Amino acid sequence: NAGVTQTPKFQVLKTGQSMTLQCAQDMNHNSMYWYRQDPGMGLRLIYYSASEGTTDKGEVPNGYNVSRLNKREFSLRLESAAPSQTSVYFCASNGQGSQPQHFGDGTRLSIL
Amino acid sequence: SQKIEQNSEALNIQEGKTATLTCNYTNYSPAYLQWYRQDPGRGPVFLLLIRENEKEKRKERLKVTFDTTLKQSLFHITASQPADSATYLCALAMDSSYKLIFGSGTRLLVRP
Numbered sequence: 506n507a508g509v510t511q512t513p514k515f516q517v518l519k520t521g522q523s524m525t526l527q528c529a530q531d532m533n534h535n536s537m538y539w540y541r542q543d544p545g546m547g548l549r550l551i552y553y554s555a556s557e558g559t560t561d562k563g564e565v566p567n568g569y570n571v572s573r574l575n576k577r578e579f580s581l582r583l584e585s586a587a588p589s590q591t592s593v594y595f596c597a598s599n600g601q602g603s604q605p606q607h608f609g610d611g612t613r614l615s616i617l
Numbered sequence: 618s619q620k621i622e623q624n625s626e627a628l629n630i631q632e633g634k635t636a637t638l639t640c641n642y643t644n645y646s647p648a649y650l651q652w653y654r655q656d657p658g659r660g661p662v663f664l665l666l667i668r669e670n671e672k673e674k675r676k677e678r679l680k681v682t683f684d685t686t687l688k689q690s691l692f693h694i695t696a697s698q699p700a701d702s703a704t705y706l707c708a709l710a711m712d713s714s715y716k717l718i719f720g721s722g723t724r725l726l727v728r729p
Contacts, residue, residue, distance in 0.1 A: 595660050602715040
């Protein structure tokens, strides 16, 4: 009964390094999402994938890329990490747009 | 653009009382509104969804109201317990699309 699994849970990077955050869901959901959460701010949508084979930009896509590898997996890549990308990253999934989203427990990423 | 405002100050109440949390939005009425609970170090967990044509929704000790005239949703927890202590997030969607806009959340502390 795993739900949404994110790896790694914690990571420290140096400026300019690259990194891929992994997300997998076992609920047979069509849609998957990547958010970032910063202190005092709400969750902000980075990218989403409405269905397997499609991806779309959210509110804050700059500096990120995504891949919907298959129905289960949706990865987020930072090609050249910047200190402004220090944040907690959450992956979520649901059956379709208006349905409640199921979240993973996040990846805490620090960029020095 | 659409904005959500939740009280950034923590709400501190006595066990057994009713907690009432506020979510205000600007501009257009959303198609639906969702409430999530978030515990420290964990991802948000869905609680309730209310649509624009609904005035009120209930689930056990939880109640959500939606007033499109006031541009406001209220979230109530009756007979509050210390275990209800968490941050509560409000999220809205302008249509049945995949983009949720989250508020920054209100922290609730229930004293025994």
